[in-house]
Amino acid sequence: MLGVLKKDPIKRLISALGKEKVNTSIVERKLYSYDATPIPIERAIPSAVIFPESREDVIKLVEVCYEENIPIFPRGAGSGLTGGAVPTRENGVVVSFERMTSFEVDVDNATAKVQPGVVTYDFQQHVEKLGLFYPPDPSSFKYSTIGGNIAENAGGPRCLKYGVTREYVLGIEAVIKEGKTIKTGNPILKDVAGYDITKLFVGSEGTLGLLTEATLKLIPKPQARATALALFKSLEDVGKAVTRIMTSGIFPSALEFMDRDAIKAVEDYKPVGLPKDAEALLLIEVDGSKTAVKEQIEEVKGLLAQLGVEVKVAQSEEEAQKLWTARKNLGPALGNLKTGKINEDIVFPRTYLAEALPKLRKIAKKYDLLMVIFGHIGDGNLHVNFLYDKTDKEEEERAERAVDEVFELALSYHGSITGEHGVGLTKKKFLRWQFGDTGYELLKGIKLLFDPKNLFNPGKVIEL
């Protein structure tokens, strides 16, 4: 054993896993040192990129890393926006799950066993053919993975009605300290035995261990959808409209918000005929039985008419698609305005929205920045985008300072610094504020129970 220990740690990984699973080329190592985080962050070149193909591979690699004190940086599709997948230690390894892509659906039980590397969209397409539904829809869903979604507890527009990723994870199989495996939960909807380790693991951003399999809950696929567009002359009315809808017995499957600058950006990019003079708009989607959605979307129109809000109901699938395209074009549209973009996913209790939006605009004005706001208003999750010129370092710094004030504003309203993107590297400093000292100490204690050597995604989420 001593002889083995003397060996170069990477050599040990290669002999444990086989060289086809351990890539040490500098090109690969540089490639896997990035994720989609838009702002400059600390980043190290890993000493290898590992591609496990089974749980056994994951156990072996964690055993070696734990003996050799090698930091482990797990990675899904690298589409995260807070640096969660970025290696931060020179001697670390990136573990990419792109080869663990098998899954198995149990239709009768409406559950599925899924490996972390499965692309969320592929999985959704498969289960929908079976009449089932896996709702979580982060905007990255076409390329991001189930493992990454679970690590970040990903959400999206549909989470207003259907809840975030956490609500669909019934159990996990993971490898923690020293290569030990834990199996939590079962392919059942109800299980109240013991503390909820499953939900603790969801959203832990790879800091507690490596996920090797998840048992997911599936629900019946809605039969139909209907979409409407509501145009607002004042921000106050937006909040009123949301309450009116949510207390009418109608449960929208999406309530998407765009402010005037977002509307303008989209129309300047690829016009779909949105009125540039509107103060804000809501995209409203309901789902359910064919008759119910027709009925309910008309009901929504009636409810908002009482508030003097104009509502256009999409009369065809094409019209609905056109509206959703406008929403989806926001990303590229903003990229079109400036070279740099910071997109922060803060959350406000939605009652404070009308009050908070002007304050957000004040922050933009203070730092003389172009700001665009859109997001999932039903759950108060706003995407605040500061746009800047990447070649202009001074403007970039202004944008970063502005973001800090945005976080402070969200917390001052009992909101959150992140509704979807996670903490990762970029939001670490705000976590203690959100949890308080006692709560923060508990987070640390939990981290050390799973990972006493702090080797799983070290430096992310919490400071030990």
Add this chain to the structure above:
Amino acid sequence: MLGVLKKDPIKRLISALGKEKVNTSIVERKLYSYDATPIPIERAIPSAVIFPESREDVIKLVEVCYEENIPIFPRGAGSGLTGGAVPTRENGVVVSFERMTSFEVDVDNATAKVQPGVVTYDFQQHVEKLGLFYPPDPSSFKYSTIGGNIAENAGGPRCLKYGVTREYVLGIEAVIKEGKTIKTGNPILKDVAGYDITKLFVGSEGTLGLLTEATLKLIPKPQARATALALFKSLEDVGKAVTRIMTSGIFPSALEFMDRDAIKAVEDYKPVGLPKDAEALLLIEVDGSKTAVKEQIEEVKGLLAQLGVEVKVAQSEEEAQKLWTARKNLGPALGNLKTGKINEDIVFPRTYLAEALPKLRKIAKKYDLLMVIFGHIGDGNLHVNFLYDKTDKEEEERAERAVDEVFELALSYHGSITGEHGVGLTKKKFLRWQFGDTGYELLKGIKLLFDPKNLFNPGKVIEL
């Protein structure tokens, strides 16, 4: 301080809280040493019953108890079935939250702040008047409390569609070791900052600390409901029927199962005209818009007709109520058959149901016991009831041995030992089996982070 420490600990509690909040009468102490657990369990008479009226009271009492090493046994309505609220140490105190019953609903934000002593039914009635909905519906909901429901992560028939209590707890305020307070979550639906302490606390059965307030999520109240009764000649068809429904785009709000003995028991108790010759029946409920529920319940009828299953749709609210009354009468009906009843809420992946039911009957036969099975088939949560004569100790012991085999059977099918009732005292010995050694060690570690002196509900859930 030393002088204070010399004082009788109960005197310290009285001087800290006032004597009107600390009851030491033997009558009261004996009264509060019971809960609804049907089988004999270890039970101690507490040295006092404490009635906090505010978070400040709770902090004070925990501070004293932590200094004086007084075990704390939190209590909601005492309707638990696994001994969770029963004091197990002579020198302990019971903490009853029956005086902390205020709550505040934020309609615009669709959330509520609730004290632990609020009765679930009262809260539900209130929010439904506002067009909102709090779904968790344990059968005790008319008297059990939000605090108790959160401690046990309570569920009921509606949880098939709406999820268990956990899904509705957005944040908690709790008092842990040394009287320290933690505040987690916010009145927002999305918050992915840090590890999910909120969900860890839900279902922890009072072993991590004392809940002082919960922030709950509310959803739109469904506009209408419809109920149907499906009669089965074979158990195999039950599973097939559930799959057929769940893959049809219809999401039932309840799928309740009764086996032949359950049907017979109800009909012998208060006849509602259920056919005693049926092998099993399903009560099917859908909710949503008025037209949708009519449409969907007929659709269900059509789907099951294809399987040769007879379905009777309730044509009026009265007819529907009659069917649900039959279901609700099961409890008393069973009480009518024998003096003693053990009701265990095991969970099977529902696919194994047809296979598992005969095995359950075999267990009943082996121990020569009268067994009745009903439950929430949609999520595989079965209530297995062994009936016995309380005066017949030998039969009672047979019943307890039979329960052990039932748990083993559930676990052998990757099920759970409890879907609703929790672990408490009665299911402790099975928890290590369900979690494995590594998982069990994590549970212990978590317990000690919140409660290093093991004073919060000691001896429940896990053995340290």
